[in-house]
Amino acid sequence: MLRGLEEGPDLRANRHVIQRIEQLGKSARDSDPAEDSPIPEAPQIGKPVIPEAAGEIADEPPKQERRAQAEAFEELRTQVLACTKCPHLVAFRHSVVFGVGNPTAELMFVGEAPGADEDMQGEPFVGRAGELLTRIIETMGFQRSGVYIANVLKCRPDIPPGTPGNRQPTPAEMQTCLPYLRQQIELIQPKVMVALGGTAMRGLFGKVEPMKDMRGRWHSFGSIPVMATFHPSYLLRNQALSEKRKVWEDMLQVLERLGRPINERQKNYFLTR
Secondary structure: OHHHHHHOOOOOOOHHHHHHHHHHHHHHHHOOHHHHOOOOOOOOOOOOOOOHHHHHHHHHHHHHHHHHHHHHHHHHHHHHHOOOOOHHHHHHOOOOOOOEEOOOOOEEEEEOOOOHHHHHHOOOOOOHHHHHHHHHHHHOOOOHHHOEEEEOOOOOOOOOOOOOOOOOOOHHHHHHHHHHHHHHHHHHOOOEEEEEOHHHHHHHHOOOOOHHHHOOOEEEEOOEEEEEEOOHHHHHHOOOHHHHHHHHHHHHHHHHHHOOOOOHHHHOOOOOO
C-alpha cells in the first residue's frame, strides 16, 4: 500500500518519509505488544470489593457491644466479691462464689448456694454434686466451660463450728443476694435456664411447692424459660434409675427448647429395661 502511495501522482509522497514509515511499521511488528502497548486487564465482574476499612466499620458495633458486656460483667464481679451485705456470712466465708462459665452462654444453670468445697475453691459445683452436674452437661453435648453456672446465694451459709455438712440459705439471705443474680442473667441473656432443686426455685420465684410437682415443667423468669429439675445432690442420695431418668427427661426438654439435635442414644439414657 505504501508503494502505491509513493507512485500516486496526487499525493506526491516523499520517498524518504515513506521508507521511514516502513521501518517503523516493521519495528512495531517485531516488538512485544505487551511491552510497547500495555493495556490494563479488564476487571472481572463478581462480588463487589469491600474496602478493609468498611468491613472493620461494619463489625465495630458487635465488637463494642461484646466489649461493653465484658466490662459490665467484670464490674459486677468486682462488686459481688467485695459484698458485705450479710455480716454473718462475711465472717464465715472463705470466698465469694460469683459464678463460672461462658458469660454469653445460651444455657445457664442456677443452684442454691455454695457448699464447703465451693467456698474453699471459689467456684460453684466443684464437689461430688458438681462432678455429676458436669457429666450431665457433657452428656447433653455441651462443655462445662460453654454454659454458665451460678447460685442464688454467693456465700456459703454459716453453720456452728464443728458442724458437718451445709445448711440451706434462708429466704432473707437469698432475697438479699438475688439482685446480683438478676444482673448476671440480664448480662448473659441465656436462652434457657435450669433451676437445680427446690431451694433454687424458692430463691428465683418464691415458690414453696414440693419439687416433685415443679420439676419437668417450664417456668418463666422474666422472658427466659426456666426448667426446674432435681439438684444433683438429690441423685447422689437417691440412686434409683427412675429418678435419674426424670432429670434426664428434663434435660431433653431443655435440648428441644434450644433446638439442639438429640440422638437415639441420648433419648434412651436411664430407661428401665
